[in-house]
Amino acid sequence: xxxxxxxxxxxxxxxxxxxxxxxxxxxxxxxxxxxxxxxxxxxxxxxxxxxxxxxxxxxxxxxxxxxxxxxxxxxxxxxxxxxxxxxxxxxxxxxxxxxxxxxxxxxxxxxxxxxxxxxxxxxxxxxxxxxxxxxxxxxxxxxxxxxxxxxxxxxxxxxxxxxxxxxxxxxxxxxxxxxxxxxxxxxxxxxxxxxxxxxxxxxxxxxxxxxxxxxxxxxxxxxxxxxxxxxxxxxxxxxxxxxxxxxxxxxxxxxxxxxxxxxxxxxxxxxxxxxxxxxxxxxxxxxxxxxxxxxxxxxxxxxxxxxxxxxxx
Numbered sequence: 563x564x565x566x567x568x569x570x571x572x573x574x575x576x577x578x579x580x581x582x583x584x585x586x587x588x589x590x591x592x593x594x595x596x597x598x599x600x601x602x603x604x605x606x607x608x609x610x611x612x613x614x615x616x617x618x619x620x621x622x623x624x625x626x627x628x629x630x631x632x633x634x635x636x637x638x639x640x641x642x643x644x645x646x647x648x649x650x651x652x653x654x655x656x657x658x659x660x661x662x663x664x665x666x667x668x669x670x671x672x673x674x675x676x677x678x679x680x681x682x683x684x685x686x687x688x689x690x691x692x693x694x695x696x697x698x699x700x701x702x703x704x705x706x707x708x709x710x711x712x713x714x715x716x717x718x719x720x721x722x723x724x725x726x727x728x729x730x731x732x733x734x735x736x737x738x739x740x741x742x743x744x745x746x747x748x749x750x751x752x753x754x755x756x757x758x759x760x761x762x763x764x765x766x767x768x769x770x771x772x773x774x775x776x777x778x779x780x781x782x783x784x785x786x787x788x789x790x791x792x793x794x795x796x797x798x799x800x801x802x803x804x805x806x807x808x809x810x811x812x813x814x815x816x817x818x819x820x821x822x823x824x825x826x827x828x829x830x831x832x833x834x835x836x837x838x839x840x841x842x843x844x845x846x847x848x849x850x851x852x853x854x855x856x857x858x859x860x861x862x863x864x865x866x867x868x869x870x871x872x873x874x875x
């Protein structure tokens with residue numbers, strides 16, 4: 563309850579900026595009609611989800627069923643899981659991006675859309691706190707591996723939020739093939755967001771942006787200039803299920819994982835340090851402390867990036 567109140571107070575800092583929702587409203591019914599037949603109550607429960615995400619699934623199911631998606635980024639439960647808005651650590655990330663030699667690229671991809679009615683960042687209303695945060699993560703990846711994101715042609719994201727990172731990559735490389743693995747209900751939310759933004763998104767491999775909830779379990783030679791992303795998703799997944807994620811992750815040349823020190827009863831720092839040792843014959847890893855994000859006033863803890871580069875392609 564307290565965290566919801568704090569989010570609302572912080573959201574009010576952006577009262578001076580409103581999104582242009584006209585086109586979103588025009589597309590809303592058509593896109594909803596495309597996903598309503600896929601809504602099923604059985605999607606709410608899953609043995610692969612921690613308690614936190616089972617509760618979240620129930621809330622997602624409710625807003626999709628009630629066709630209440632136009633302003634989904636204003637819901638406190640979605641902001642808690644998917645959307646950082648007016649936090650002061652975001653300003654530190656933004657200032658770091660502005661000083662970077664790739665600021666011209668970052669400035670372009672920071673521009674926020676109106677889909678979901680996002681809270682604009684009160685100190686940089688062209689963007690949102692969440693967009694800034696995602697681009698900052700990419701800057702850590704770029705600077706750690708000297709990676710040219712324009713050449714990244716295939717991205718696999720485990721746990722894609724509402725589709726923010728996928729949308730960013732659509733601005734970087736129009737030909738990118740992007741796969742998001744997530745729960746069936748969150749896939750529907752991602753479909754709504756990406757479709758509203760005019761992207762070629764769907765549930766089979768014929769689309770540039772593929773939404774899936776199943777692993778293929780195929781071992782293949784990693785594609786050059788490919789990228790695996792897991793931002794606070796792998797670290798919030800049961801340990802047994804993480805083995806399946808690692809199998810998929812090994813198919814990609816570059817890795818970007820962000821995680822919190824602990825989640826529920828799991829010590830993530832120990833887990834990812836061990837993972838780094840287990841995969842050291844295949845990947846060169848860097849474990850980097852997140853200098854700006856320290857949690858919130860209710861729960862303070864350290865957060866990290868695990869950056870990896872395949873040794874042989």
